[in-house]
Amino acid sequence: MxxxxxxxxxxxxxxxxxxxxxxxxxxxxxxxxxxxxxxxxxxxxxxxxxxGLVDIHTDNLEKHYQPRPGALWDALGAALAHDGQCITAGITTVFDSLALHGQKDGLDRGDALGPMIEAVDRAGDEGLLRAEHLLHLRCEVTNPRLADLIAPHIENPRLRLMSVMDHTPGQRQTANLDRLKDRMARRGASPDEMELLLADRTSWRDSAVAPENRAHVVALAHEHAIPLMSHDDESIAHVEESHDDGCIAAEFPVTLAAARTAKNYGMMTVMGGPNFVRGGSHSGNLGARECAAEGLLDILASDYVPLSMLRAAFQLTEAPFGWSLPAAIATVARNPARITGLTDRxxxxxxxxxxxxxxxxxxxxxxxxxxxxxxxxxxx
The missing domain is CATH 2.30.40.10 (Urease, subunit C, domain 1)
Structure with a gap:
């Protein structure tokens, strides 16, 4: 009909x-x-x-699973709340982007991974979701548990995207340690707590597991034909490594040099909608507007605010950018769909x-x- x-x-x-x-x-x-x-x-x-918008990176499910530090919500209820927020923001395809990392605000992300994935699977099977939910595993290569965390989910049919990342303090996203400590202080961390956390995260980097983990993730992505992205590339060398690994996009590069190198290699550049709408990165790194002004912006993702995608796309049509509406909308629809192999939307x-x-x-x-x-x- x-x-x-x-x-x-x-x-x-x-x-x-x-x-x-x-x-x-x-x-x-x-x-x-x-x-x-x-x-x-x-x-x-x-x-x-x-x-309909295609969101390839959102932390929104995790926010609903732990709405306040130390307060976990029912996993199915979190999936439904997340879905409702996405669909009313115009997002019809969402990649639930789950970090295979350590602790965040008291949440053990390794322990939370299974319940969140199972809740979305169940909600989908029962016809409770309005948007289509796919899975993006964000693989922290320094995590000693990484391979064990990935293994139960590698055959999940919703797994359609993976990324490699390294959030060790002192490089990439947190190259400026003073800025990182300032953000931690605003969250209420004491100097002693900061040092303990930094030491814990840095100890992961000191192990030999990172190169092995990265190679493992790259091999899995190729074996299962799952698109792979790099996260928070800072230098030309970072992007060259990502390109050699077969990464299709630089996700949230933290410098213009990294974004330019990705473009030269034919990789797409993904930036956060909140970064664009706010006028800068909350962590003080490369601004999405700066990326757009240099002709380096290909995709906008919601990151942590679903409605930011639509707002940022329309801002691209305004001064000083002046993009056409079709070109602006492509950053939140066609480009993210095509790069993840979704040719039908x-x-x-x-x-x-x-x-x-x-x-x-x-x-x-x-x-x-x-x-x-x-x-x-x-x-x-």
């Missing part, structure tokens, strides 16, 4: 125009020019109609999956999702 959605501003891959998007079940059948809505069409009026075009978002431009510039369709069905 076919039905139509009308908008005066349909954002297709190469232009913005008025017309109907004709849906046949879960697929876009055609995009037809029209000046007014047909009698049987869903009428978006002057609101924009864009493809990310564009409003015949044959694509009918994942769509009606977006209203509120006074002050904030884009507000008013309706969301996933596989042709209204989800929000």
């Amino acid at each position: 076919t039905h139509k959605i009308f908008s005066r501003h349909i954002v297709t891959p190469d232009r913005v125009h008025a017309g109907h998007v004709i849906l046949d079940g879960d697929t876009i059948l055609a995009v037809e020019p029209a000046e007014r809505a047909a009698a049987n069409a869903f009428d978006c009026g002057d609101d924009l109609l864009i493809p 990310g564009d409003i075009a015949p044959g694509q999956r009918a994942d769509l978002v009606q977006v209203h431009r509120a006074p002050g510039g904030w884009p507000v999702p008013r309706a969301v369709w996933v596989r042709g069905r209204r989800a929000a």
Whole structure:
């Protein structure tokens, strides 16, 4: 059964125009020019109609699983809350990005990994989720438990992305130790607590496990045909290593030199939506706006604020950037879809999956999702 959605501003891959998007079940059948809505069409009026967003990096599930330090929430309830926040932000495909790291605010991420993955699996099996949830394992190469943490999940059909990262203090994301200590102090850590934490994290780096772990993750990604990204590359040498490992993208590079090198190697650059919206990195590293100004920004991810993706994409169309709407929307839809092998979504075009978002431009510039369709069905 076919039905139509009308908008005066349909954002297709190469232009913005008025017309109907004709849906046949879960697929876009055609995009037809029209000046007014047909009698049987869903009428978006002057609101924009864009493809559903594809978020390849979000910490949002973990935030709902532990909403406050030391306070764990029911895992299924966390999955449902996370899903609701994503779908109402226009995110129709979300990669739940789980860190195979140590402690964070009292949460043992190794212990939390299984319950979070099982909760999303169960919610999906029971038809409780509105967005499509895939899995992104963020592999901390210095973690002595890394291989054991990955093993139970490597055959999970939702596992569609992996990344290698190293958060040892003193390099990459936390090259500036004074800045790191300042952030820890604002969280209430005492000087003694800071030194203990830094010593614990640094001790991982001193072991011989990091090179072995990285090689293991790279081998697994290739063996299972899972796209692989690098995280927080700081130097040209970091990017060269990532390229040699077969990484398809530099995720959150912390310097312009790293971002430029990734571009030269044909790797895409992923930056955080909150970084762009706030006007800078909370950790003082490379700004997403600076990356965009240099022509190095390919993909925006929500990182820790789901609604930031849409806001950042629309900011790209404003001064001083002046991107076209199709180019801006591609950073949150087509580009992240294609880089992860999802060729069936990310564009409003015949044959694509009918994942769509009606977006209203509120006074002050904030884009507000008013309706969301996933596989042709209204989800929000």
